[in-house]
Amino acid sequence: MSLVLLILIPLLGAVLVWLAERWRCGLARGLSLVVLGLEALLLWQVPHEAPAGGLWWLQFQTEWLPVLGISWHFALDGLSALLLWLTLFIGAVSVLASWRDIDQRVGFFYCNLLLSVAGIIGVFLALDLFLFFVFWELMLIPMVLLIAIWGHENRHYAATKFFIFTQASSLLMLVAILGLVFVHYGQTGVMSFDYGDLLRLQLAPLPAFWLMLGFFIAFAVKLPMVALHTWLPDAHTEAPTAGSVLLAAILLKTGAYGLLRFTLPLFPDASAEFAPLAMGLGALGVLYGAKLAFAQHDMKRLVAYTSVSHMGFVLLGIYALNDLALQGAVMQMLAHGLSTAALFIIVGMVYARWHTRDLRELGGLWSLLPRLSGFTLLFALASLGLPGLANFVAEFLILAGAFQRDWPITLVALFGLVGAALYALLLVQRSLWGAAAPQAKTHDCSAREWGILASLALLLLVFGLHPQPVLDMVQRPVATILAERVMPNTGGTDQVVQRESREQLP
Template identity: 40%
Template sequence: MTDFPFLLAMIAVPAVGAAVVAALPRGSDELAKRLALGISAVVLLLAVLATVAFDPDGERFQLTMSASWIPDFGVDFALGVDGIALVLLLLVGVLVPVVVLASWRDTAPGRRSMRTFFAWVLLLEAMMVGVFAATDVFLFYVFFEAMLVPMYFLIGSFGGPRRQYAAIKFFLYSLVGGLIMLAAVIGLYVVSTSELGQGTFAFDALRQLDIDPGVQKLLFLGFFIAFAIKAPLVPFHTWLPDAGAEAPIGGAVLLVGVLDKVGTFGLIRYCLPLFPDAARDLAPFVLVLAVAGILYAALLAMGQTDLKRLVSYTSIAHFGFITLGIFAFTTEAATGAVLYMVNHGIATGLLFLVVGMLIARGGSRRISDYGGVATQAPRLAGVFLIAGLASLALPGTNSFVSEFLVLVGSFPAVPLFTVLATLGMILAALYVLIVYQRTMHGPPRGVLLVDDGTPEPAGTDGATATLTAPAPARLRVRDLDRLEMAVAAPMVALIIVLGFYPQPLIDLIEPAVAATMQDVGAAPAGIAPATTDAGGTD
């Protein structure tokens, strides 16, 4: 079973599927939907089978394959996964079918076709699998940059009123970061040539290099800036609120749920093992950015009037926690950070989906246009509540385990940064519960009130009724239907199941994280149930 090329199949199936869907004749939107759903379901099945074939106690990288691609420059088409990449592939496998179902009734703006939308989604899935599965640094860079294209068109062609501005801003930010990383990739190749006598981009070979500390810092910064933009970390974050607000709901789920994880994945996969001295030296600087992002984004989220921008700012705050866990250099914190990547994708993905369902009913993204929705749509309000509670990391939800591991693992190593980060938990409770109370409870207001043209009764002062404002009538808001429940149900189930039993994912993640901590020179302690020392430091 392990000889089957799972990773290559997970790239090829959606890539070929995207071409097939794009080639369908005009007017084939219904067939395109069914094909996209079936293809994404096959990728999910492959991800599950790959997980079954993966041995957490085996070699660091498994399910590997390699073929010479550009031999003159030592570039191979090399694929393989450790536990960190594997759980993110599972996240991709889960979210794409959910996005296809959530977009089932969407209509394309102007003369565009939903057939094209689903083709871009499938191509994006292939690129996302490639970026997590690549074990050749140059191949990783190719997938890293290639992801920009389908997401650019998803935002620019199918997004909101300011979609073109948001798409160009997203593309330019990411492109600049990618070009900086390209310079660092070339520098890494030059260093490998001088040390090994032949240039290489193989990850296993590169992490064995003894790079001069000064050169390490330059190369580290080249990779870090690209990943900080992608993550995004403050102050490189300004593209995300615009992109998240203007992207179609399905695109926003993939943008915040998966694409942004490429940034934090790159930090732990490449920045730490390849440049360990630079990572330790520059860790205080990175931790300042992480904590600043937690607090700054949480405060901005509290002041938002746009539902989609609010969710985007909550994601920036969560990425601060993930970065804190990575640069605390302990197994507990880093395992929590990787688990946070998965759980954030699920919780925030569901939050974006339910916000999209609310906007579809009210036709407005403004928080002030909603109130009292729970009385008319209790199932929608219930899903909104679960997504919100997961976002603020309430015990019993999946995000709590991640945040707890990050804080417990970070405190012995970086206590000041950890204490400051805990303030973000308080702010998260505020912005989530406030927006829930304003939209779901209280008297109906905004889009739930319509003018029925009936004048109010005459006042006691004898004024005629024709001079008074017409009485507002309550607009009926439908609750979640079967399709929408089918979209939300698996996400809700994952939030609850992983909130109470995250150990299977932790078992996959921890060995890879421990190996990374060894690369960076830390002496981490394990967090498996059989381990007695649960408060290990570096």
């Protein structure tokens, strides 16, 4: 029942926050933090380990539409728990970051923010594929509203583009889900959308490939992967600060989570055959995102393109298909969520003071805003993978694991580290040094702003110096993802890697 409450609390809280605006705008902000705090307390109370020999820390299942084989099936393991903690933390950061920025329809703004958080939590918990699709849609619609209502000048164009990309890819995933269900019905005579039932399907190579591709494209759009990423810079640039933070730190991770939780386990052989192409696309994304980030003058657009580069590392690590790279991919999801959220918040702070994000019109911030400039330098260094911070650990694990699988592709991705240094130093040099920007009389970080950035910096430092707790949380899920996988080796023959039986899954 705790898993159901994790979804119900933000859903009910969203309605309450919307109604609270009638009495007082500030009440909506405070109630949003209270709702997220209750979520954190509830998540802290759930078991933090699985029963002996099991994968799931906690499960809940009851019938919904039994005729169609649809149930309310939620489960929590180390991977989903880590992402839930990230979601709640970033949700609270988004509320605090928008505390002064949103002054119109405040209750409705925080209502949509909490609805999006509820949808994301449902995505990370749902094990019925129909239910997963419902929450997948639920998290997107409030984000479209956040962009369209509270965004910048071209917000309607960006929201429409985001909606079209996400809905088209979601349709592909729905078709693939229905394909799996009908195959299951043909083999067993029973309709079922349940994850455990669909895992046991025996699929012919060609249907497996096309069904896998439907899932892959849907998740790759959200990741985002090169060629499917063009919605991202517009959505980020036009979204309000809280929308950009939530989008970069959490929504992009749902794409990576979908690949890990559904695409690899449901289609092991097809995924293994597709892996070299996926790794190549990941390496291309690392380079392409870095190149485009280096070419930007808009600070927000620059940070947006860094997400394409960083999430390219995630795609590379996922399809390296070994423990080291998969753990690195999860660590990269966490590190990117923290560092990029911080950079978007900094961009919002700069825009609030100068009403511009153009690097050609900024400069000399270090002499004007030393505290904000210090945080900017720190998070820029985190973005380029400075040793001692979580981003370095993540990229090292990904590259080490990917090198074992395909060293030529990994060498290509290595050049992305050079690109990261270029765009990070460009951001620092143009914004912090040089002639002072106009409107020089302004205030440095407030206590609220300092607390937000300091908490993000502290977490990056802690996970960079002591990443083992994160790796321990995801060790079991990673081992399960790699269970009974047929992986092509470099000698041209197939090597069966069997770590544990899928029979341990529901």
